[in-house]
Amino acid sequence: MFELPSGAEIQNIIASLKAGAGSFIPEIYLSILFMALILVDLATKGRKPILLGWLTFAGLAGSMFFIHQQHQMEAGELFFGMYVLDEFAIFFKYFFVVSAMFAVVLTMADRRFDTEVKSIGEYYALIVAMLIGMVMMAAASDLLMVFLSMELVSLSAYVLSGYFKRDGRSSEAALKYLVYGAVSSGLMIYGFSLIYGLTAQTNLLLISAELAEHGYDPLVMMLATLLILAGFGYKIGAVPFHFWSPDVYEGAPTPVTAYLSVASKAAGFALLLRFFYIVIPHGLSPYEDIAGSEWLALLAIISVASMIYGNVVAIWQKNVKRLLAYSSIAHAGYLLLGVIVMDSIGTQAVLFYLLSYLLMNYGAFYVIILISNRTGSENLDDYRGLGRKMPLAGAALTVFLISLVGLPPTVGFIGKLFIFSALLSKGSLYVGLALVGIMTSVISLYYYMLIPLNMFLRESLEPNEREQNPGLFANVLMAVLMVLTIWFGLFFEPLSEFAHYSSALFGLSFY
């Protein structure tokens, strides 16, 4: 039954691997960086956390060069269909690398790392490991690759979120994340096995072709979909697969929270987009297909539930990180709206939204870290009167939050604009979803504004404290992020062109 390959075949395989490796340089580079970081940490014995941080930062920045080179390469499959290279994947490579760089910067800014952990060594390495996983998630085109990359991300994330070993909440976060993640990936792999059973393929393109050609049992297909969705939904943090996220976001070190909420979520969406767009058999128009619309209905339910649940529950939060966790659930809902549209505008909208989310969410978490350095707390009540003591931080945080609400002239508004444009470009089909999105974003204003409300409208409990300057670097960074958030809200052409350019998925027929 299983025959060994002949010599010529082996030669072919080796050639193909070599060719694939040429398109795999960023990942290889990052893997080397990962190992280098461990080595450097061993060499410095963890005594030079700043050096390590900057090294990571520089290393990540260097990877951009290799990623940039990939623009010249032709889109195609690598490693026997395990992996693809397309503009979509390149976009996410940039995205994740930038995310990781932000995470590094945030880590260096967070004073809790000085007190909570003795050695920061593996931390940066794990950030990079998670980055590799995510990069691969965005490019995986085989169920196996999907599973592997997701597990790589998950395992790194478990450790990262529990990185403050002596902090009970951090450990608790890790435990919950672990249990939840393990079960979810178990469900997903079970779903994969059903898909494999239906089609005898693990390659996404081949699965799609198989499904289109031979049809399928809708019940099994739906079960498989649901199970797979449990895995993906856990990554993007959408209702009802979101339960881990508030606890983990609250308990994990803040940079990790930010990293999870932006990068991990984006990775989930990369996977979701690729998986759903490619695997679902498409007719002329994706939403005319019966099975497809079933999936879409499912996604629509999840999306609506996420928007409502996330926004509504966030109102009650007293902890800023937890509040942002719920808000990130809601944002997953908005992003899903873009996925549901199932065309290039939708993809573009999702990509743009992710970009805007990257900017504003990291900005918000950065300010939260700065404030936490000062107050040692993320409780809303401790934000009272801070606007007066840290005016720039207050202003910046307000801008980021306004952007998260989606008010002009911020980049978050443009993100929502694209999402809703994508929905309405389908005529009256998705107006209902757009309405839900619109209404819940009004609700979101309320809780987002709780933070500026406490910072500016309320008096500090200790009124005599003087103004505190978080340092030149922090100020500059905050200002730059703030200006960027507004700048891209007004002149978003480069971002949206980039998103549009990157919305090309390999192997997708309906473009």
Added chain:
Amino acid sequence: MEQLTAIGINHYLTISAILFALGLFAVMTRRNAIVILMGVELILNAANINFLAFSKWNGGMEGVMFSLFVIVLAAAEAAVALAIIINIYKIFNTVDVSSVDSMKE
């Protein structure tokens, strides 16, 4: 009769489903973190059985490869998980996941 006596794909799938259900049951009801991990292993192994069965009946190596990777990754996951659970034990003096609930709502 032959269908009943000969072991067919449905047998595999049934076993797998039972394993899956048992795993889920363990995850949902057991308090001990280690037992929950074992439940997860059951789920993964249920999937493995599926993969192998489909691989045999559909003809192709993908399922086999898949299950190999799953086994490996399950081991890796167990390693990480045990580390975390040990840490939890250090802090909370328990491995009862239901008592680790300082963050809620």
Added chain:
Amino acid sequence: MHSLIQLSIAVLLLPLLSFVILIFFNRRLPRRGDFIGVGILGTTFALSAYIFWTVIVEHYDPAFRVAWDFTWLDFGNVPGVGPLQVKMGIVVDNLTAIMLAMVTLISFLVHLYSTGYMKGDKHYGRFFAYLGIFTFSMLGIVLSDNLFSIYIFWELVGLSSYLLIGFFFEKESAADAQKKAFLANRVGDIGMWLGILILYSQFHTFGYQEIFQKLSAGEFGLSHAWLTAAGILLFMGCVGKSAQFPLHVWLPDAMEGPTPVSALIHAATMVAAGVYFVARIFVLLTPEALHLIAFIGAFTAFMAATIAITQQDIKRVLAYSTVSQLGYMVLGLGVGAYSAALFHLVTHAFFKACLFLGSGAIIHAMHHEQDMRWMGGLRRNMPWTFATFIIATFALAGLPLTSGFMSKDAILAGALGFAQTEGTWYYYLVPVLGFFSALLTAFYMGRQIWLVFFGESRTHLKPSDPHDHHAAHAHDGHDGHDGHDEEHGHHPVHEVAWNMRLPLVVLAALSIFIVYSPDPLDGGKGWFMKMIPTPATVVGGEQHGISEAFMAMSAEEHGTAAAPEAVQAEAAAAEDMHAPAAAHAEAVTEPHPSAASGEHAEGHTFADPRQAEIAHLTHAAHNRAIQISTVMVILGIGFSLTVYAFKVIDPDRTARAIRPLYLMSYNKWYWDEIYQATFIRGSMLIAAMFSWFDRNIIDGMVNGIATLTRKFAFLNGSFDKYAVDGMVNFTAFFVNTSGGVLKKLQTGKVQTYVVMVMLAVFGYFVYYFAQLVS
């Protein structure tokens, strides 16, 4: 521009100048600038007199009319209408000339009088400023050539009235009265405004002349009822301003203002503006509207007269008499006695101003004592005042040889003629009420004269209660010249100075018959009635209530055949189309610009047969009216003498005997109380309700939604805690009972999460399965 127009503009604007100068600079001017006010008004009067001389005396032309206007607002080329402009302008005709002269004369006299009366007041200069803006607004009403500007000036006189009533605003009663006056007027104004809107909506113009022309051309696109409504609504303005029932309540309270103001505004000019306005729009009033006007006027005249007989305050008696006399004028217009009503307007203005100024002199001399019960015997101390007062009283009561006799008689004759024309019995209520009011008028004026001027001084009888002291104190704003008001009761009473006497004399002189007519018995022979003829109506409509015989006669006389059936048919058709109505207008209501020039039985031709008949019968009723009214007046005076001079009847005992009637009169028919209980309380109640509604329901709804959202959020937030936990507990319970080991299983959070996911996944799967099966 016609020189008269230029003069008129000067007449109009000079008082405004006075206002502007005085309001800003009175404190910097010597004597607070009163000479500016008096001087400007003197000039104004001189100019008006010149206009009067030119128009009425020198070059009388029945059709005299000069107008000038300018584009005030330009709406451009309005879709559906075409070029649309709103013009403002002034018009001078015979009526205007008379009114100008009258208003400026009285205003000038009041200015002069005020230099004495108001002397020493804290806001002496401001007072003249207010008089200036009032005169300006009043002249504006007189000169306006369109409804829009008349409305503007209408409200502006309302403002000046508001300011002047509340001149002593530190008194709560004055502040109440000014507010009441403004609001009551506003109620009337909105009616007037709606009337204007009805006309504008059809003609897209505010100008009288255009409206009348288009109306007579039958361009009114709405039904006859709308036109009647327009007339009645416009009349509502008059109801407010001329204090007709049911909006009469403000005028007596307005006596809180300084007495010269009462004379100028609330007796002579502003309140007559309502009558003037109705006269201006007389031609568009439909018969139905006129009927209503007649009844309102008659009722007001009667009601106010009954109230006046029991009032103790000298000014209040005069105030109610003003209301009553205004009722006569309105009645006159309503019955079609147009000239008579306007004649009465003018005569009343003079004699009532004289009475008010006279009462002001008395009050001034009595140190702000207004209650007639504590007066008496003043004829010896104040002979000038007494003489002029008595002349004016005769005029008001309608004794022969006075102006009032002629004008009131003309109105009553018109009322008789009207009743005869209409025929039905209830129309006789109008003249009956009129005559009876004449009796009452004579009675209460006789009472007043006697109480004030005859007998012995009763100053010492006045109980000195604290309330009284308070009232006196409230006046301290303007009696700086006698800064010892605590002794006011025991001061010798002197005649007032010349600047207050002169106006009295002039006004009394103008109350004598010879000024108006050579024949003391017939005003119709006088210049006024001749020069202000009844204008031709511009409305058609149902001609009900007119005897068929008269229709025939009318048809004969005019050589036109307008059968009632045809008229009605056309009027009905006019509701949706213009053309038939135009034909109708040609047949019946062709306006005659020179209507007054034609020589007819009464010196006029009448386009409207109904008006013609009324005029005809009025002429016939003239003598009978004279007889009845003279008898009534003599009866009234005689009765008052019986009671107060000869004391044959004790008024107090009589009052007790007819206590309900007495109380009703004394309490002004309880209108204030009724309004207080209904409209004012009602409004405040509604306001309170709305406010509550706003705070609790509307806001409550919003907050409720917010609360719900939060509650929902809470549910969600603790969904795990209660629902999910419960379910898990149940699962655990199930397991445990089967296992039989533990009573209670504490489930960990993470696991509930997993349960939740599984529930969702399988829930949807079951749902899908069910869908697939079905």
Added chain:
Amino acid sequence: MLSLIVFLPIIAGLVILAVPSSQKQIIRMVSLLAAVVQMVLAVMIWQGYDPSLAGITAVAGGSPEGSFQFIERLPWISLDLGSMGSMNIEYFLGVDGLSITMVILTALVSTIGVLSSWTIQKQVKGYFLLYNLLATAMMGCFVALDFFLFYVFWELMLLPMYFLIGMWGGPNREYAAIKFFLYTLFGSVFMLLVMIALYFSVIDPLTGNHTFSLVAMASQENYIHDAILGPENVMWRTVAFIVLFIGFAIKVPMFPFHTWLPDAHVEAPTPISVILAGVLLKLGTYGMMRINFPLFPEVFQASMYVIGVFGAINIIYGAFCALAQKDLKKMVAYSSISHMGYVLLGLAAGNSEGMTGALYQMFNHGTITAMLFLLVGVIYDRAHTRQIEKFGGLATYMPVYFGVVMIAWFASLGLPGLSGFISEAFVFVGAFSSEVTRPIAIVSVLGIVFGAAYLLWSLQRMFLGKRRDDAAYDLEIGEDGHEHIHFHDWKGKLDLDARELAMLVPLAVIIIFLGIYPMPIMGLMTSSINKLVQVLAPVAMAAIN
């Protein structure tokens, strides 16, 4: 020119940013300078404006030139959207008769607002930063002709307003600020959806692309037939109209969406109340005239009656609520609701008289209400209370203040000779002339009486009569023997001081002048209004022509 007038305050804001926060006077002067220059620019635009050009829609062929004036049109964003063609957002400014009046009003009220802000002592720098941001956003809204740009400016107003109320407001400011924010955002987010839907439904005839240009949207022939808001899609057009209307109505504010207004006003500091009532409310009705009605004329035709009814409810309900208020500022706030009802009624009439009245009323209400709030602020500064029953007899002691109050109060109750009268009068003229709104006009006339009632009553209670025993001030006998009053902890002049007069007198002069001769402002708007009426009634017009 328009860019300058829009962004001048922002530039001032940037300058302020560079000034150390201790230099309060410099910060104020910079803001004042910007406002004054803005006003000069507004006057220059006014002078250069040709009132014969109509605006509203493009001239034949689709070009806004020759219809709008002071046009500034630059491509801003041009995106390739693949299958949907390209997305074009323009930086497109221009004025016509609708906006020029509002530009003048905004410049005027902004300047007055800066003067009024002189009393702000807390965090001056932050205050003026936000104030200038607000000024830019308001001005931008009125001159933006690209829907996207309009929306950006529209939303940009919310945040500064939120902080200005929330940080410098009264005791209950948090509630008022968030209420304002949520309410207005609720209205505007739906606008976002309609904006997007319109974008996909409209083609700019000049370029053949989808466009956000309001000028293109105002011509019905530019709509794609089978688009979501295309001419045949009656249902969605109706929905879009209603949604837009609610969005704008919240800003007006129209019953039953008005409850944010009293709260916001009561809590807001005086200058912000002035801005809020003077300019922001106008944005609602301006939005209706610029966007809501001309884009969906047939729906407007069908809903005139309903709009009129809401206008009447506003008028009467607002007046009654004002009558019941004990807080002077709340009363003025409700009077705003009542007066904005006139605007709605005039718009509902759909004819030139009504619309002119409405637009003129917007201008007049801006000046009059600004004055009212300034006057409330004057007394609040002195007495630290606004309860009407805490005053009495003020006319005697503060005669100048009383004089100005009389002008403002009587302007507000629509006294002829003052500007408010003319606009209200023509609102009624228009509403009555239109057969649809005639019954509503008849009912609404009651508002004139009740408007007078609450104003006169408050006037009486506060200014006439004598001092009450529990008044917020003490009586004392001065050196000259006269009675004076004395407010606790008020050091300044008892009667109006020079700064207050500098704010109030120009407004009073404007109110009186425009009450006597309205053409300087009204003349600007007539051709645009006539054009608007034509656009709104295409069917009826076709029948007439």
